[in-house]
Amino acid sequence: MLRHTPVLLDEVLQFLEPGPGGRFIDATLGAGGHSRAILERTAPGGLLLAIDQDEPALAQARQDLASFGSRVLFAHSNFREIASLAAEHGFLQSDGVLADIGISSMMVDDPSRGFSFMREGPLDMRMDRTQSLTAADVVNSYSEKEVADIIYNYGEERRSRPIARSIVRSRPLQSTTDLVRSIERVTGGPRHGHIHPATRTFQGLRIYVNDELKSLEEFLDSSMSIVRSGGRVVVITFHSLEDRIVKRAFRRLEGECICPPGLPVCGCGAREIVKVLTRRPQTPAALEQEKNPRSRSAKLRVAEKL
Numbered sequence: 001m002l003r004h005t006p007v008l009l010d011e012v013l014q015f016l017e018p019g020p021g022g023r024f025i026d027a028t029l030g031a032g033g034h035s036r037a038i039l040e041r042t043a044p045g046g047l048l049l050a051i052d053q054d055e056p057a058l059a060q061a062r063q064d065l066a067s068f069g070s071r072v073l074f075a076h077s078n079f080r081e082i083a084s085l086a087a088e089h090g091f092l093q094s095d096g097v098l099a100d101i102g103i104s105s106m107m108v109d110d111p112s113r114g115f116s117f118m119r120e121g122p123l124d125m126r127m128d129r130t131q132s133l134t135a136a137d138v139v140n141s142y143s144e145k146e147v148a149d150i151i152y153n154y155g156e157e158r159r160s161r162p163i164a165r166s167i168v169r170s171r172p173l174q175s176t177t178d179l180v181r182s183i184e185r186v187t188g189g190p191r192h193g194h195i196h197p198a199t200r201t202f203q204g205l206r207i208y209v210n211d212e213l214k215s216l217e218e219f220l221d222s223s224m225s226i227v228r229s230g231g232r233v234v235v236i237t238f239h240s241l242e243d244r245i246v247k248r249a250f251r252r253l254e255g256e257c258i259c260p261p262g263l264p265v266c267g268c269g270a271r272e273i274v275k276v277l278t279r280r281p282q283t284p285a286a287l288e289q290e291k292n293p294r295s296r297s298a299k300l301r302v303a304e305k306l
């Protein structure tokens with residue numbers, strides 16, 4: 001059984017068009033579903049650089065993809081480093097790059113990672129467990145205002161202030177269950193037909209702990225610099241904050257100035273270096289959504305280097 005079903009797989013392959021001898025980068029290896037499909041289609045002779053910041057995912061994928069031998073190279077890193085990784089491993093002028101952002105099902109399902117409000121575990125939430133900052137540091141040592149801002153800005157939680165107050169009053173918080181209780185003191189318990197009241201707070205903390213939005217911004221610019229002319233960058237996101245970043249970055253890379261109106265000089269660095277192939281994001285078909293509920297919020301955007 002697959003540990004993580006690759007989302008929008010047909011669409012990814014349709015846009016990346018991997019063929020024999022191709023050179024691609026999977027910036028978010030995860031359980032390796034997309035990587036495997038690319039490796040199968042680039043035989044013989046194709047190469048794949050597979051990046052992930054989660055060491056357990058890399059260790060597992062190394063085993064699962066062992067039959068591809070030296071056609072796949074693995075790198076434990078944040079994908080914001082894609083340009084130096086590509087240079088180091090001989091992947092400059094690649095045919096295409098894929099990023100399927102966010103956390104994997106393996107991470108959500110492992111209580112010891114602390115990503116899920118449905119499972120009791122430590123307040124960790126680090127994708128890269130070699131980094132020092134954890135969710136426990138944030139909820140137990142940041143000021144009430146800082147906690148509220150994180151939950152508001154990255155979780156889009158409208159009740160960020162009372163929730164932050166409740167978190168600070170509940171200190172020290174040890175586990176995901178402690179955090180859920182402190183949130184539910186404000187919101188009440190889960191209600192049928194509504195998202196779980198802890199969803200947005202957990203999302204905000206996770207995005208902050210992993211510096212996800214900045215990483216994505218840096219990745220988008222860098223990945224364009226390492227694909228060949230005609231090469232494509234395919235990005236799948238799972239919530240509106242990320243999709244907005246991809247949409248805006250692609251517009252800027254298409255040469256459209258995205259500065260706020262009224263600025264005397266353009267400061268966003270708009271320069272026409274790509275053509276966007278997805279005016280509207282692609283979303284999973286009804287059948288995929290039914291088979292894999294995690295795919296429901298997925299949005300895929302593609303840019304082609306000029």
Ligand SMILES: C[S@@+](CC[C@H](N)C(=O)[O-])C[C@H]1O[C@@H](n2cnc3c(N)ncnc32)[C@H](O)[C@@H]1O
Nearest residue numbers: 006028030031032033034052053054078079100
């Ligand atoms: C949704 S999963 C990818 C699933 C994969 N496409 C598959 O088919 O199995 C996302 C993966 O991206 C990794 N990831 C997320 N942000 C990252 C970043 N900034 N740098 C490197 N890896 C990242 C996570 O650790 C996770 O393993």
